[in-house]
Amino acid sequence: MQQPILEVNGLKKYFPIHGGVLGKKVGEVKAVDDVSFQVRPGEILGIVGESGCGKSTTGKSILRLIEPSEGEVKFEGQDITTFGSEEMRKLRKDMQIIFQDPYASLNPRHTVEKIIGEPLLVHGMKSKSERKKRVQELLEVVGLSAYHASRYPHQFSGGQRQRIGIARALANNPKLIICDEPVSALDVSVQSQILNLMEELRDEFNLTYIFIAHDLSVVKHISDRVGVMYLGRMVELTDKEKLYEEPKHPYTQALLSAVPEPDPDIVKERIILEGDVPSPANPPAGCAFHTRCPFAMDICSQIRPEFQPVDNQHFVACHLYDGRQ
Amino acid sequence: MVTYIIRRLLMLIPVLIGMTLITFSIVHLIPGNPAQVILGETATGEAIANLEETMGLNEPYFVQYWNYLLDLLQGDLGTSLRSKAEISSEILPYIAATFELTFFAMLFAIIVGVNAGIISAWKQNSWFDFLAMLFALVGVSMPVFWLALMEQWIFAQELGWLPAYGRQDSRDPIAAITHLYVLDSLIHLDFARAFTILKHLILPSIALGTIPMAIIARMTRSSMLEVMKSDYIRTVRAKGSGQFLVIYKHALKNAMIPVVTVIGLQTGVLLGGAILTETIFSWPGVGRYVYEAINYRDYPVIQSGILVIAFIFVMINLFVDILYKKLDPRIKY
Amino acid sequence: MEDVILELSGLSTHFFTDQGEIPAVDKVSFRVHKGEVVGVVGESGSGKSVTSLSILQLIPSPPGKIVSGSIRYKGEDLAKATEKRMKRIRGNEISMIFQEPMTSLNPVFTIGNQMREAIRIHQKISKKAATEKAIQMLKLVGIPRAEDIVNEYPHQLSGGMRQRVMIAMAMSSDPSLLIADEPTTALDVTIQAQILDLMKKINKEEHTSILLITHDLGVVADICDRVVVMYAGQVVEKGTTREILKDPQHPYTQGLIRSLPKLHGREEKLYSIPGTVARPKKDRVGCRFAPRCEFAFERCFKENPELYQLGDGRESRCFLHTEKKGERLEDATTNT
Amino acid sequence: MEADEIEAISPWKDTFRQLRKNRFAIIGFTIIIFFILVAIFAPLFTSYTYHQQDLVNRLQPPSAEFWLGTDHLGRDIFTRLVYGARVSLMVGFIAVTGALVFGTLLGVTAGYFGRWVDMIISRIFDILLAFPSILLAIAIVAILGPSLENALLAIAIINIPIFGRLVRSRVISLREEEYIMAAKAQGMKNGRIIFQHILPNSIAPIIVQSTLGFGTAILEAAALGFLGLGAQPPTPEWGQMLADSRDFIQLAPWTVIVPGVAIMLVVLGFNLIGDGLRDALDPKMKN
Amino acid sequence: ACSGDGGANPDESSDDAAAETDETADGESEGEAEEASASGDGVLVFARGGDSESLDPGSTTDGESSRVTQQVLEGLLTFETDSFELKPALAHDWEVSEDGLKYTFYLEEGVTFHDGTPFNAEAVKVNFERWADPEHEYAFADEGYVYSMYGTMFGGYKGEEGHVIEEINVVNDYEIEFVLNQPLGFFLQNLGMSYFAITSPAALEEYGPEINENPVGTGPFKFVSWTKDDSIILDKFEDYRVEGLPKLDRVIFEVIPDNAARLIALRSGEIDIMDGLNPDDAAGVEAEDGLELLTRSENNFGYVGFNTQKEPLDKVEVRQAINYAIDKQAIADALYAGYATTAKNPLPPGYLGYNDDVEAYGYDPDKARELLAEAGFEDGLDIELWTMPVARPYMPDPETVSQIVQNNLEDVGINATIVREEWAPYLEKTLQGEHQLFILGWSGTNGDPDYFLSSLLHGSNVGSSNRTFYVNEEVDELLDGAKRAIDQDERAELYAKAQELISQDSPMVTLVHSTPVMATTSKVKNYVPHPSTSESLAEVELVE
C-alpha cells in the first residue's frame, strides 16, 4: 500500500475551562478526543459530523494553528508536532487550509493581489513582477479575471471570495489542503461551482484534501473516503460507497436517515434521535453516543468502544461490532 | 455569584496595592516641604527641621511607605497636617457631601439621559431625535466648570431662582446625622428643609450631571437602535406586543447592559469632575478637600483623599460589573 | 375559493436605501389553503424573508415599505390593516417563527416570562393560568422537564430546544397560519429531523396551515404540499412539490435541482449554474435569470417574462413556455 | 457579473465617501478647519498682541475697537482667543499623539504576547484607570509643577491606558479572526502579522478614539488651566482665561462667555468628526 | 462684672446629638446648642473665602482661624476696635517695672470659661508655658503642634537664647507676673494679639490634641460645631463677663471660596458679611441699596523684592532704576480699583515711626533708563521675576501684578521672565536666595513697626524672613535699639531713621498698602473691620 501523506494518531485537543475563585482550570472541553486516521496522497478524505463535534478543531490541530494537546501528526513521515516554529513555518508551504467563512478569512484592508501575493512573498518569491504574474495565473485558475487583482474583498460575492481563498491556498503549490466547510456558507447554485472547481484542481495539481463538511451529500459527492465524527471522536471511517450504502454505526445510520432529500420518490425509514448532542465539556462515559443510541446496551455506558476495522478498511467504534473483526 | 464577587475582590488586590504605591509616590514627589507650609513665611530653618523630625518626614522612602501600608490595613488614613485630625473620621462628612452631589447628578443624568435616548431611538430621525442628539453632542463638548459658572450667573445671579452656593440655607443649618442632608432632613421629617436642600442641589447636580447625561443619552440611543434590530425584538413584535412593551420591557433591559457600564465609568468621572463643581458651588466635598490639601501640601490628606476616591471608583465599578452580570443572565460566574 | 386562508396578489415590498430603491419583493402572488403546507424556496437574498415579514407588516420601516399589492387573510387585506388590527392578528391568527433560534428569544427574560407574555397578549387569563398553559404547550412540542424549563433562560437551552420553544410560543394561541422562516437552517440534521417531524405533527393534528420558507429542496420534499420558487424578488415557478422536484419547468429550478449533490444514486459531475445570484435591483430590464441562463435568447434580455399558466395551477416565468420555444424547453428537460 | 461594474475602491476611499455624506461630520470638519486656519494665521486677524495690556481700557464691552471686549488687564479678548486656538489645538495634538504612541506600543505588546507581559501591562492600565482622570492629572501636575508642558504630559499619561486598552482589545479580538489565522497558516512571521494584518485593522477605532481624544484633551487642559495648573499667564489658554475672568462674571460677562464658547465649539467639532468617522468606519455599516 | 457661678444653663445643652461634630462625641455637652432653630433674628452669617485651619489660636498664624478664635477666646489685652491701641481684656490693669523686665497683670475676677471652670492666673500660666515649652504636657508637639507666633514674637522657645520670658509667677489667683531677661519694646503689644488668647486648662486636659477643634475660652461666643470647609457655628455665651454683650445670638462662619458666589449670596441675603470683596465690585456694592461697603485700614504692604546679593541687583543703581520703572499708581488703580495707596516705606502709614519725609520713587522710566545706563546696562538686561502663586490681602492678584511689572520693565529695556513656583517651594527657594526679583508682601499683626522692619530687613533675619538678603549694619543697629527701647518716642525716631536708609538702599520696590474692602448688608450695625483682619463681633447687631 502507498505510504500515507498524512497520518494522525491519537490526536487530542482539550480546551481548558477556567472558573472558581482563583480562575483555576476546573475542567476541559474535549473538542477532539483521541482521533486517528490516515490520508493517502491524491485522495479526498471527507469528515462529517454535527456542529461542535470537533471537525474544525481537528483540521486546525493538524496544521498546528491550534496546538494539539496530545497525539502525533505525521506529514510525509515526519512528526510535525515536534517541529520548531521556523520549521513549521516553512512546512506551511506544503499544507494549506481553506476556511468556511469567505467573508472572515480575507483581510478586508488588503487587495486581492496582496492577499494572494503575500504567501508567495513569505515563502521566498521576492520579485514583484514575478508575483504579479503568478497572482494573475492563479486568478485565472480559480475562474476569476486578472483585473480582479486590484479589488478589495468586500467587492466580491461569496462564491468569488471563496475562489480567492482557494487561489491563496494554491499559491505555493501545496501537497495537502484542509478544507474546513468551504461551501457551507455559499448559495446552493454557487456551491456546485466551487465543488466542481475543487475537483478540477485536485486532478490538475494532484492535490490531497481533507474535506470537512456537515452536509452529507456534499461530502459524499466529493470524497473518496469519509469519516464520521461525534462529540470529538471518530465513530466510523471507510470508503464512501460503503459508508453510504451500509453504514455500520447507529449514529451514521441515524444521520443518513435524517437527511431530507429533494426527491419525493424516496420514502425513508426515518430514525429520529432523541434529545440533543451532549456537551463536550461533560461527555457521557463509555460510548459518547449511548445516551441517544436506539441500540444502546449496558456495556455502552461503561466502556469506550475501540475504533477498529470491522471489515476491510471499514473502521467503526461501536460495541455492536465487538468481536467481528 | 459569590465566587465571582470573591474572585473580583481578589483581583482587586494588586490594583489596590498599585493605587497605594501611586498615591504614596505622587505625594512624596510633590515638591515643597510641608513643614515649610505649616510654618509659613515667617518660619526659621530650625523650626522647620524640628517639625520635619516630629512628622517623620526624614525617614527613608520605603520605610515611610511600609508604615503607611501598615496603617492603612488598620483603617488608619493618617492625620491631617493642617487640622491635626484623624483623616478617617474627618473625611466622612466630605464623602457624604460628594456622595449626595454625585448621587443627584447621576440621578439627573440617568433619568434624563436614558429617557432621551429611548425616545430618540424610538422616534429615530424625528426632530426630537435630532435636537436631543445635537444637545447631547453639545453637552459632551462643554467644559463642566464653564457650565457651572454660566448656571450660577444666570439662575442664581440674574434670575435669582436658585441659591448660588452651598448645601443648605446657611442661616439655618441642619443637625447632621448621616451628613447626607436630604436624608437627614427626611429623618427629621422636616420636609420644608428637604425642599431647600434639594433646591441647593439643583444647579451643581445639573452642572456635574450634564456630561454623563449626554453620554448616557447617546449610548442608550445607539444601544436601543442596535437592540431594536435584533431578532428577538422581531419575535416580540410577531407575538403581537405593543410598541410600549417592546421598548420598555424587551428592548430596554437589553439596551441597558452596555449603558450600565457607561454609568459606572461616568460615576467615576463625576467623582473627578466634582473638584471643579465643588469649588464653584462652595460644596464641601471630597474633591475640594483634596484640592485644598494639594495647595496646602497636606501629604496625608492628598494621599488618603486620592486613595479614597479611587477606591470608591473601583468599588462602584465592581458593583456595576456585578449588576451587569445580574442584568445579563448569559454571563456565567 | 372557500378554503383559501392567505392570498398574496401582486405584493411588492421595496427598500429605500442609500444605494437606491431595492425591489426585494416584486409582484409576488400565491395562495395558502387551509391545512396545507406551502413551501417558498429560493437562494439567499431572493426575497423569501421579506415576503413573510410583509404578511405581518414586520418589515423594518424605514427603509422598507409595501408599495403595492394585497395580502388577503381570510378575505381581509392585511396590507391595509391598521397597526392596532395587526397586533391582534400577530401571534394570534398568524404566528411566526424564525431562522435563528439562538437569537430569536430575548436573552434576559426566562422562557416562562416570554411565553406567558405571548399568551396573555391575546387571552385574558391569569398569570398562573398562563404559566400552566405555557408548560402544557412546551410538553406538546416535546420538551422534557417543561416545569423547570419555564424558569430557565434561553441560553441554557440548546438550539433545537429553543426552536421548539419558539414553536410552542407560536402555537399557544391556536393560530390558523404558521409562518416558519427557515426554522431548521441553523440546526443540525438530526435535530432538523426532529423539528420537521414536529411541524408535520402540528399540521396534521391541529390543522394549522404552514407557510414554510426554506432554501433546502430536501426539506420541501419532506413536508410541503405545494412549492413557490423565488429568484431575485420574483416568483419564478409554482406547483405541487412532486411537480416541481420531478418536472421543473423553469431553467432556474432545473439548474438548482441538478446542481445538488445526491445522497442516493450514482453521482456524476455536478451541473452548475454559472455566475452569481442576482440581487433585486430597480429598473432591471429583462428576465432576472437571463444572465445565468443557458437558454437565454435576445428577448430574455429585453423583457421580463410574466408567469405563464401551465395548467393545474402550475406557473412558470419563462419565455420558453411561449409556443414557439416550447420544444426547446422539452429538449432541455429530457437532456438531464 | 455585477461586481465587474464596480471599480476598485479601497476601504479608505469608502470611508471618505461615507464621511462626505455625513452632514454632522462636515460641520465638524468646517469648525475644525476654521479654527486651524485661525490658529495658523492668528497675527493676520488682529492688530494687538495677546499680552498687550491697556490698563485704562480694562473690562471694556465688545465694540468696534475690541471685537469681543477686553479683560481685566485691558487685553483684547478676540486677540487672546485667536492665539488661544493655537494653544488648544496644540494641546490636543501633542497629548493625543503622545498617548497614542505609548498606548499603542503597550497595547500591542500586551495583546500580542499575552501571558505575563499582558498581565503586567493590563494591571498598570487598571491601576491608572482606577483614578478619575482629572484627579490623576491634577496630582501629576502637582508633582511636576504647574505649566502647560506638564499639563500636556499629565493629559497624555492619563490617556495612555485608554488607547492602550483599546489597542489591546483589538489585537486580542483580531488574533482570533479567521484572516489572521489564515495569515498564520500561510507561514507568516509574527512581525508581519502584527504590522501588516493586525495594526491596519485596528486603525479605525484608534482614529475614532484619537479624534474624540482631541476633544477630551482640550477639555482636560482647560480644566487644569481653570484650576491654575495648566498654561501660565500670559499664555492665552482658554481655560486659564476663564479662570482669570471668573471674578468678573457680573461686571463683564463676555470675558467668561467667550472663552467657554470657544472651547465648546472646538470640542464639538472634534466630537462631530469622531462620530462621523465612527459611523463611516463601522464595519457593520458595510454589506 | 459678671457672675462667677460657672455652671451653664442646663437648658442650652439639650438635644446635643444634633449639633455634634465627630470630635465632640465624648459627652461634653457644654457649648453644644440645640438644633439651629433660632433662624432669623440674632443670627449673623459671615462668609469668607477659606476655612479656618485650627481653632487653637496659639498654634496657627492663619487669619481665617483668628477671625473665629477672636470670638471664642480672649487674651490678657486686646486692641481698640479700629486700631492697634491696647485696651484691657482679661487683665483689667497692668504695671511695667522701670527696667522693662517685669510686667504685672491684674486679672478680671469671676470670669468663667465656657466649660464652667473659673479663669485665673494659673490658667494664664498654663497657656504661656504650653506655648513656650515643647515638652509641656499640653504642648502636643508629637501631634505636630508648633506655636510659631510665640517663637517669633517672644524670641524663641524655652531654653533658647533669644527667648525673653524668664519666668511667670502666679502671685495670687488674679495677679500674675512676667519676668523678662531683656527688655522687649513691644511686649504689651504682643499680648493684644489674638494668638495669645487663653484656653481653659480643663479643656486642654479633656480634649488633648483635639483642642484645635474644640476651643474653650472666655469670649463672647462659645463654640458649637464645625463642618470643615463649610461652616463654623458659635452661640452667644450667656455668662460673658461684659454685661449686655454679645448682642447676637449666634454667629455662623461660612466658607464660600468663589468671590462671585459670595457676592451673590450677600445680595440674596443668605449671608450678612462678606470678606474679600473683589475691589472691582466695590463700586457696585457702594451704589446698591441694602449693601454697605466697608474698608479695613491699611496694615500691610506688597512689594517687589530684590535679591540684593545677586547680580545685577547687587548694584544699587539697578535697584533704584527698577523702582523708578514701575508704575505703582497704575497698579493701585487697576488692581485695587483705587482701594490702595502707593507705598514709599515698608511700613504702613499710621504706624509708630512712619517716616513721611522719605521721598518716594515716582514713576519715571527715563530716569530708570538713565540709571541703568549708569550701571552699565544701556543695552538692557535679562532678569527673572518670581511671582507668588497665592493671593494675600496685600496682593490679591500677584499674577496680574507680575504681568504689569513685566510690562513696565520691558519699557525700560529690562526683559523679565516670570518664574512661577508653588507656594511652598516659592517660600523655600526665596529663603535660599535662588531668586532675583520676587513678589511678596507683609501684614501686621500686633501694630508694632518692629514686626515689619526687623522681620523683613534686619540682617539677622537673612535665611528666615529677610528674603532680600539686605544687610546694612547701620540699619541693624537702629532696629535693635528700637526693639530694646521702651520709650515709644525714642523708638519712633530710630525707626524713622532706618526707613530713610532703607529707602536709599532700595532693597525692595514698595508697591502699595491695600485697604481690603468688605461688604455687609445694611442690617449689620456696629461692625468695624480691624486692621489685623480679625475683629470681635461682640458689639455687632442686626437691625431690620
Ligand SMILES: Nc1ncnc2c1ncn2[C@@H]1O[C@H](COP(=O)(O)OP(=O)(O)OP(=O)(O)O)[C@@H](O)[C@H]1O
Ligand atoms: N478556542 C476554544 N476554546 C474553548 N472551546 C473551544 C474552542 N474552539 C472550539 N471549542 C469547542 O470545541 C468543540 C469543537 O469545536 P469545533 O469548532 O471543532 O466544531 P466543529 O465540528 O467545527 O463545528 P461547526 O460545524 O459548528 O464548525 C465545540 O464544543 C467548541 O465549543
Ligand SMILES: Nc1ncnc2c1ncn2[C@@H]1O[C@H](COP(=O)(O)OP(=O)(O)OP(=O)(O)O)[C@@H](O)[C@H]1O
Ligand atoms: N433592511 C433592509 N434594507 C435594505 N435591503 C434589505 C433589507 N432587508 C432585506 N433587504 C434586501 O431584500 C432582499 C431580499 O432579502 P430577504 O431577506 O428576503 O432574502 P431571503 O430570501 O430571506 O434570503 P436568506 O435565505 O438569506 O434569508 C435582499 O437582496 C436584501 O438586500
Ligand SMILES: [Mg+2]
Ligand atoms: Mg467548524
Ligand SMILES: [Mg+2]
Ligand atoms: Mg431570510
